[in-house]
Amino acid sequence: MSGYYSDVIQFKGSHYDFGYMQGERLKESPILSRREIQWAATRKRHFNIDQTEATALFSRFIPGMLDELQGLADALEWTMEDALREFGGYYVEYEKSGCSILTGPNFMIRNYDSDPAFYEGRYIVYQPTDKGYATIGPTMQITGRTDGMNEKGLAMGYNFVNRVRSENGFICNMIGRIVLETCADVQEAIALLKEIPHRTSFNYVLTDPGGDTYIVEASPRKVVERRSAISTNHFEILTEENRYRTEDSMRRRDELEKRNEGLDAFTAYRLLNDRDQGIFASKYGASAGTIHTSAYLPAEGKAMFAIGGNQKPVIFNFSRYLQGERINVTKMKGMLDYHLPFINMD
Template identity: 30%
Template sequence: MLWRAIAEGSPGPKWAGLFAEYWPAYKKWWLREGESARPTYRDCRRALVQHMPEIVPHYDQLCALAGGGDLAARFLSFYCPPPYLSGCSQAIWTGAEPVLVRNYDYDPAAFDCLILKTDWQGRRVMGTSDGVWGLVDGMNDAGLAISLTFGGRRVVGAGFGVPLILRYVLQTCTTTEQAGAALARIPCHMAYNVTVLDAQRNYITAMLAPDRPAILTHAAVATNHQEQVDWISHARFTSTVERERFLLHRLTLHRDPQEKFINAFLRAPLYSTAFASGFGTLYTAVYRPRLQEMEVRWPGTVWSLTMADQWDTARHVKIPTPA
């Protein structure tokens, strides 16, 4: 996998180049159920104006950079996209210098392999890209960190793809309380668990779903179910209950030091090699809100990035496979 870390303060030629590179594959995915299955541009923009008005100027600017086409604009709204599943484990180590740690388990052929740093309207944000401006995890310059896992339910409804919701939270919120309020009101098209940690050491996990109100919890651990297992076969395949129990044990009954806790994400049962099934662990991310630092880890490798770094760098990563 070729990973890139790219910085561009305001959307411009770098972002336009990335969109041109990724759009053919995303267009094929977005149209896989037929164009009529996706909302119209009018409906997409109306939904953004209603639920996330603060980022509409960014959306309009990106649509223009993408060429102003109807399909691209509808895709970039993230409104009612095709369903997609991931694995993932995430947890907050709640010591003196708290960190948010997560594994992202997904299909390597459908992943951006891209870390973006932006400075839109004075708010610096860095995180792991999805859909070229959405995020699956990230942090802003106020020290607010956020991450997602699939919620383990098959229900699909009217709402936004969760990566854009994470982008919105980091663009507009500075505290966990503000993030929780935003997550509770913005409709999400599938079930997801979103964990948030701020610089004041406050944290929540929000359980989002399109068919019921969001559940805001003080849980420090999230895997791939919500309160109880809903999709039994998926739970068995991804070992969501076993991973949750393992993390809870590490945080409570057998309290690990920070580094040992982080390293546990690079081994079974948290680390997955099910790449052929689309659920291998592509990376481990570590967010340190008070230090404005993130790390991307693989077995034997740590890539450290900060808000102050000079970006535009890359590295090749070999995905481990079972012995």
């Protein structure tokens, strides 16, 4: 077992200032140099953008992101094209992952399963002063989110389904950021997910303080929604988009269905986070090991987070933060059965 940590970053201000602050932090971090090494062999194929097209789509769906990207570019002394390529979340391939999500009337619990060697170790609490809703959650590709909740209580997580037959569009983490920053409730999020272009196939799980949960099955070709409290790594409606092998995804779904009766948020959290419950995974080398467990309680305005299994979660009172109370946590630590560090770690 090895020790890991995620940095907690909180910021209130304009998108440009937020981007500039992140760029300043990145200059002191190993994240960019390690990403450069990881993507060196495939950068030409994966990081291919049309700047005009990407800019037009950001202007349409989340214009504040252009300011954030400009702030990043200015701090790093990059061109805007470089910032779009590295942090824009448009056209870029996404590392495959597992992931299980369980919801109830007042919670969403999510296991993020992937390879720790690609994990950024950044947990962001951001309250924009120019445009968009305040959000809380872990990052991916700096500007994107793996899961999260916004000030309206809309919570979002996603599950990888398939990268075959990809098309031009946004990848999951940027779509997650756009959903959280621009949508007030589940219905607005569903409408957005039907409009935005999707690079690859993912389930997007949505819940809000009203307690309804929808799973949006989104591929580059079609987007449909259904009601369910459980999501893993396959589609139930768009089955033609599934990977050839879905046995483990269906096993986790069936296991959660058998035990999803009358659970409160903490019991549901333990079901996903405890190593001996059958949902937590340790296949890190296959990009399918549980790195973090997130929990969101929309009606209470609270979020929980833990790295690794059998962990007591750190609890964030997001509602109090929005009222001006500062969060005192700067790092969250945990243990994983793996040998390579997160890319934010020295």
